[in-house]
Amino acid sequence: MTVGCVAALGGAPPLPPSTPTRYSCNNGGAFLRLTFPPLKRSPFCTLKLGATSSSSINPSFQVKRRIIRPNPALDSDIPNPVDQEDNEQEEASKKQLQQWDSLTAKFAGAANVPFLLLQLPQIVLNARNLLAGNNSALFAVPWLGMFTGLLGNLSLLSYFAKKRETEVVVVQTLGVVSTYAVITQLAMAGSMPLPQFAATSGVVACGLLINFLYYFKLLNHRIWNLWEDFITVAGLSALPQVMWSTFVPYVPNSILPGIISFMISVVAVIMARIGKLPEKATKFVGSVSGWTATLLFMWMPVAQMWTNFLNPDNIRGLSSFSMLLAMTGNGLLIPRALFVKDLMWFTGSCWASFFYGWGNLICMYLCASISKEFFLAATVGLFLWIGFALWSDSKAYGFSSPVTSIKVLFLGS
DSSP, X not given: OOEEEEOOOTTOOOXXXXXXXXXXXXXXXXXXXXXXXXXXXXXXXEEEEOSXXXXXXXXXXXXXXXXXXXXXXXXXXXXXXXXXXXXXSXXXXXXXXXXXXXXXXXXXXXXXXXXXXXXXXXXXXXXXXXXXXXXXXXXXXXXXXXXXXXHHHHHHHHHHHHHTOHHHHHHHHHHXXXXXXXXXXXXXXXXXXXXXXXXXXXXXXXXXXXXXXXXXXXXXXXXXXXXXXXXXXXXXXXXHHHXXXXXXXXXXXXXXXXXXXXXXXXXXXXXXXXXXXXXXXHHHHHHHHHHHHHHHHHHHHHHHHHHHHHOGGXXXXXXXXXHHHHHHHHHHHHHHHHHTTOHHHHHHHHHIIIIIIIHHHHHHHHTXXXXXXXXXXXXXXXXXXXXXXXXXXXXXXXXXXXXXXXXXHHHOO
């Protein structure tokens, strides 16, 4: 969209010598104020503002610098940086950015492989136990934890469907389907109560249908708003309860944190919808669902490390291959998050790669559960990958240093 501010001075009398002419335009929070010396006559002065902060004032004055700001969860419908480019950008730079766009999308799509392999062994093992009549073995898998992960996948599926990130929509859909397959096995074994399983099945069916209809622009906007309110309330209710339950029995076993956060989230959503909250508070409520889903996944390594601290012997029960797959899958998403300048996505992916995957590998190495060579290979591979992502992103955007990509992501430019 182009916004034009035109001052026609062709037939106007000369301006007083002491009066400067000022034009001020607001483009998504970026303000540009231009001050000209007194003019006697001028045919016209035109100011254009594109989707980025490129500016053009007559052919003789151009500001070609792009201002890139981090995308909060609320602004998830912002197009990717290639779509925001100014037509006057140099062709070589634009081509380089498009190549990095395509490559990061392929990396995100490739993350399906490690994530599928991560869940598949558990599904196969559960199936063998069910066929052998060993239903008690499935009670070792907590259905509440699986349900929490499922809720996180559904919330992130909605977030990335809104961003039209096709490859990551597939990743999250795979996460929903594979987690639901495990939950179904738990219900068949009697580990998960049938009423809870029926409610979960309804949420999964509705969630997948609503997200795909929205992605293909076939959904009524009111229905989508109701779904966003639901995942906001569900996420805000689940997160404090999961965090509290991690430290049981050192804290009382209670559902009070979940009840309190549920009541607060319901009131906040209702007040936001009826317009009783200030604008900033309304935006905050709108951004909560994406962040709560990310925080749910970010809490998983904290819970695992807390368990490792309390019971070091249990570390030998962890699969180094599973930790490597978790590190790899989330690591493949980092370049894409860095490219689209999505702070929430970048934070969640880095946290999962470093604290869940690599962090547990550190614990396993310190407890002599894995070899030194395996740990060093995983460590070197992870840090080389992060270095490659930062270097490639800075090169594509024309930054002078890889550190600039991180600075732009967190602070804007």
